[in-house]
Structures are given as structure tokens and as C-alpha cells.
Amino acid sequence: MSVQSSLASDHQLARLLQIGVVLEEVVEARAAKHASESDDIGGEVRALLEAAVAESADHRDRLEGLVDELDAETVGFAEIERLVEKQYEAEEAFDGVLYDQLCNEETAYKFYDDLIEAIEGSNARFSVDRGRLLRILREVRADEAEGVEAVTDLMERGQR
């Protein structure tokens, strides 16, 4: 254990990107599940969920490209979908579609923010180009920030 954010190798970077892929897969699976199974949601909320599914799939592709360059593999979407489904059915208390989506977006934002900070604070030489890596992660983080804003806006307008 270490108190330092020691992002020191390709291996650790790949592992964190693999976690990012899983987070995107969780967002994608949960948002798709909400969109298909919630009968009482409005058009705007449904559109937001469908956009979130598409955006997560795009983020996942971009992260998978980086993981691939680091000579590692990612967990397939079908497997994460199965795990999400299993827990989803077991959830007794549910705080609402928009609240869940807000958690999705906020969590992803926080993850990318911490990852970017760890890369910026690391002196390690990675196999992937550092500039391109950071550019991709910053773009994805910006998407998540916009996502948080969009969900908050809908919540404040009382949408369901």
C-alpha cells in the first residue's frame, strides 16, 4: 500500500483504463435498461438516456483503443451487461432514473478527473503518446461534465 498516487507503468495505466471501460459499460447498460423498462419517463428524459447510451459506447471505443495499444484486454460489454442485470434485479430501493443517471455522470467525471491528475503527476514513460492520451481523457471528461449539467437541468425543471 502506498499513500502516493503512483501511476508508474503501462500496466497500471492499462488497469485504470480497463476500469474506465467497465464504468462506461455500467453507464451504458443501466441507461439502456432505464430507457427500455421505465414506462413513466418523459420524452426529454428518454432522449437523454438514449444519448447517454450512445456517448458511453463512444467513450468505451476510445478507451478500448488505448488499452489495446498498451497490449491489454478489456472486459466484454455482454459480461458487464449480465452483471448489471443481476444487481439491477436485486435492487429493492431505487432512487429514480435521473438520480441514477446523475450518479453515473458524476462518477465518470470524478474518475477521469483523478486519472488525468495521476497521469499529469507521473514521470513514467508510457507506450501511448502522453499528449494524445491526455487529450482523449480531457475530451471524455468534458462530455461527462456536460452530462452532469444536462441531468441537473432536467431535475431542476422537475422532469421525470
Place this chain on the structure above:
Amino acid sequence: MNTADQYLKAIYLVQELEDGPASTGAVADQLDVSPASANEMIGKLESDGLCDHEKYKGVDLTQEGIVRARDALQHYCIIERFLLEVLEVEEFRAEAGQLEPVIDETVAERLDTIIDRAPQCPDCFDHEADVCRLLAIDREPADAD
């Protein structure tokens, strides 16, 4: 997980092992930091009301410190279990320790939605083995990369 929470978790684990106050040296060893660094952070935690430190005796977590330490331990358990169950990482203990500083509690809680964690967590954590007793460590997972 921030540095303060990592210290609280380390103090909690040392206290459980020593069944009493945690010595600064043992906390420093647990975190692989110098005793001077550990002393400095313990002083900060004490001024925040999270622990009591008595020279020549050791550190005792306050009730508030225990609550935060147990939360931090739960997050650590989530990371370990996620690495083994989802990413099938063989060296999940070592990697959980490396990733812990970069994985925030909100992220750990999201990862928790796809793993099987017992309701009694973190009481099932084996401090000496650095792993949940309920985790099937006799599985033979293939490494993710």
C-alpha cells in the same frame, strides 16, 4: 481514496491486529512511509478529531475516525473484489493497494453495483491476509492482460 482515509484505514487495521493503540512505527510500516511523515499526518488527524495520540502509547481512533476508517476499508474491499471478480486479476491484493489512491469513493461505490459483496463487509476482512475472508481466493483466475 485520499491520504487521510488511507491513514485512518491503516491505523484501524493496526489497532485490530495489536488489540490496542497503534504505534506510529507500525502505521508507518503499514503505509510504507517514514515515521516522520506518519507523525505529521497523525497530528493532522488528531486536530480534526479523528484520533487521539499519546506519546509512548500510540494512536487510538475516535468514534468518528472509526466510521471513516471502516468506510475506507469497505472501499478497499470493493477494489479487491472488483479486480478479482470482474477483471480477473491474479495479483489483486497488490494491485488494489496501488490503485487505492486513484480510485475515489464515488467510483468504488459504482463498481460495487456489479460485484457480490457480503452485507457484513468490512467485518469479514482478514487483516493479516489483507483480503476478505469470503473472497474465493482459491479460484485460479487468468490475468486480465
